[in-house]
Amino acid sequence: MALHRLDSITVGVPDVAATTVFYEDFGLNPSSDGWFSTTEGGNQLRLVTSASRRLVEACFAADDLDDIGRMRARLAERGFAAAIDGADLVTADPGTHTPIRIAARPRLQQQPYSAPAVNGPGRVDRVNARAAGILVESPVRPRRLGHFVLGTTDFDQSRQFFVDGLGLKVSDIVKDVGVFLRCSTDHHNVLVQRSPVPFLHHSSWQVDDVDAIGRGAMAVLERHPERHMWGLGRHYAGSNFFWYFRDPAGNYAEYHSDMDSIPEDAIWAPEVLEGALGLYRWGPPPPPSFINPEDLADLMIHGHSA
Ligand SMILES: [Fe+2]
DSSP, rough: OEEEEEEEEEEEEEEEEHHHHHHHHTOOOEEEEEEETTTTTEEEEEEESSOEEEEEEEEEESSSSHHHHHHHHHHHHTTTEEETTEEEEEEETTTTTTTEEEEEEEOOOOOOOOOOOOOOOTTEEOOOSSOOHHHOOOOOOOEEEEEEEEEEEEEHHHHHHIIIOOOOEEEETTTTTEEEEEEESOOOOOOEEEEEEEEEEEEEEEOHHHHHOOOOOOOHHHGGGGGGEEEEEETTTTOOOEEEEEEEOEEEEEEEEEEBBBBBGGOOOOOEOOOGGTOOSSOOOOOOOSSOOHHHHHHHHHOOOO
């Protein structure tokens, strides 16, 4: 496969300073020039100034310059414009006009997660000891970026670009809503969904487990309960636990853990999900503003511009 992971996203926001505080509380580490790093994925979020919030660019990783050359030819064959920018290839999703960068990056080797001992009915793996999840003191730091969700006014064009153009695989379909796509073993790296305006719905960040999601949520919400969006819950598509928060610009940020992994394309059978399963398996009812963020009307007027 030409692409092997989602490398980074660049997000435009009106107030970079306020939004920086949010992502610091979320556990990302500010580095330089507006970049934030994860513990294993390096620089994966960049904040830049923009009149209204928007996804300025998404970057996917290819193995090497040969792969980038092959991607350039592939896009040209399929009628998608792409240009060389230094060592990278830059193209755009024609459905949203979002620039998409392809860069040569090493594959990510993650430090293996060691699952703590868990007790259950008829099975006691932890005796005479408190659970690891209540003893850990260190702040939660996302290990890496997992996916982003892009609302598009031209769903067919966007799907065609990501699937036929970039070669992402379909993992699941939400009937009349969108399509979960992957370029790595993650169940999804991109969700493209129908929307009245092109916009970034959320970015999602991998943490160790459900305890890390809960502890991270505490840190995000401690002085800002208004940041809570939706959680704790578990999705059907991807199986992951989730908790969503709202950044000061209106973008949502998700912690996820225990997501489905699909190393062998032939073995996974995509499903067409309908109704609530497209959203979640369990959790509190999703707030209406999760599905239709309150600023969508504003974004339609002031739009998808710098
Ligand atoms: Fe998500």
